[in-house]
Amino acid sequence: MKPESLKAVKEAYAIEAECITKMLDYLDEEAFSKAVELLKNAPRIGASGCGHSGIICQHFAHLMCCIERPTRFISPAEAVHGATGYLQEGDVCVFASRGGKTKELLPIVDICKAKGVKIITITENMESPLAQQADVVLKQYVNRETDKYNSQGTTSTTALCMIIHALQTALIEETDYKNEQFALIHPGGAVGERLNKK
Numbered sequence: 436m437k438p439e440s441l442k443a444v445k446e447a448y449a450i451e452a453e454c455i456t457k458m459l460d461y462l463d464e465e466a467f468s469k470a471v472e473l474l475k476n477a478p479r480i481g482a483s484g485c486g487h488s489g490i491i492c493q494h495f496a497h498l499m500c501c502i503e504r505p506t507r508f509i510s511p512a513e514a515v516h517g518a519t520g521y522l523q524e525g526d527v528c529v530f531a532s533r534g535g536k537t538k539e540l541l542p543i544v545d546i547c548k549a550k551g552v553k554i555i556t557i558t559e560n561m562e563s564p565l566a567q568q569a570d571v572v573l574k575q576y577v578n579r580e581t582d583k584y585n586s587q588g589t590t591s592t593t594a595l596c597m598i599i600h601a602l603q604t605a606l607i608e609e610t611d612y613k614n615e616q617f618a619l620i621h622p623g624g625a626v627g628e629r630l631n632k633k
Contacts, residue, residue, distance in 0.1 A: 447581035447589070454578045454590050455597055461576040470555050470571045471605045474499075477527040477553070480506040483514060484531035485539050487588035488595060492531050495599040501621070502603060502612045511539035519543060524551035532556070533575060533591050535563020544568045557598055559591075573598055 474480060480499055482492035492508050499506035509518050509528070522528060528547050530540050535558035544565065547554055556569035559577055566572045575598060581589040606612070618630035 443581075443583065450579060450581050451590050451593050454576065454594055457578060458576045458594060458597060461574045463574060466571050466573060467601075467605070470573055471602060471609055473527045473553050473555060473571065474504065474602065474606060475609050477504070477525065479522065479526045480504055481509045481519075481522050481526065481528035481552070482506060482531070483509045483511055483528065483540060483543055485511055485537050487592045488531040488533065488537075491592060491595045491599065492529065494596065495529065495531075495602075498599060498603045499606075501617065502607055502610065503616065503620070504606065504610075509543070511537075511543065514543045514546070519546045519550075522547065522550060522552045525553075527553045527555060529555045529557065530565050530569070531558075531575075531595055532563070532565050533559050533577065533595075535560035535565040537565070540565060557595060 480496075482495050483489070484492040489508070489511070496506040496508040507521055509521065528543070530544065532540060535556065541564060544554060546552075548568070553571075554569045555571045555573065556565045557573045557575050558566050559575045560566060561572060561574065575591070575594050577591045577594050579585050579590060580587050614630065618627070621627045622631055
């Protein structure tokens with residue numbers, strides 16, 4: 436590996452560590468509490484995003500299922516072809532878009548509004564269309580991406596992950612979720628073996 440490559444590797448660690456540390460300054464406790472309350476009380480949860488944000492929304496959906504909050508990732512392509520039928524009045528849909536202007540998500544927002552589905556938007560742009568239409572907006576802070584061109588979805592993906600990890604952490608507390616419950620639904624793998632060890 437070239438010396439400059441090793442330097443870039445070390446800088447990547449520093450960039451992302453700085454981002455996560457700085458994110459606490461942007462934590463709006465009132466908005467975060469409202470988001471947790473909406474997720475706690477929702478019969479069903481949807482999540483949608485494009486590109487890297489969409490991949491992290493899939494991760495979010497799995498994390499919610501791991502604490503028994505029924506959640507589905509709704510592909511933006513499938514959403515306008517019937518997949519939004521999953522969402523009913525009183526449900527919550529989480530949208531993730533760093534810029535808050537992702538065109539593929541806007542029709543889904545309109546559907547949610549018409550159906551009485553609450554909207555949580557995670558974005559860096561608090562004045563964006565997705566933020567303006569939301570019931571709750573969670574600020575995504577990003578210092579810069581790790582690549583030298585500041586264009587790849589790296590640090591921004593980590594920042595989004597941190598927010599959804601914090602949401603799950605809060606929901607475990609708010610719902611008094613027990614490890615014994617997780618053991619029942621996660622018997623597989625090394626985690627399942629550890630959880631179910633007699």
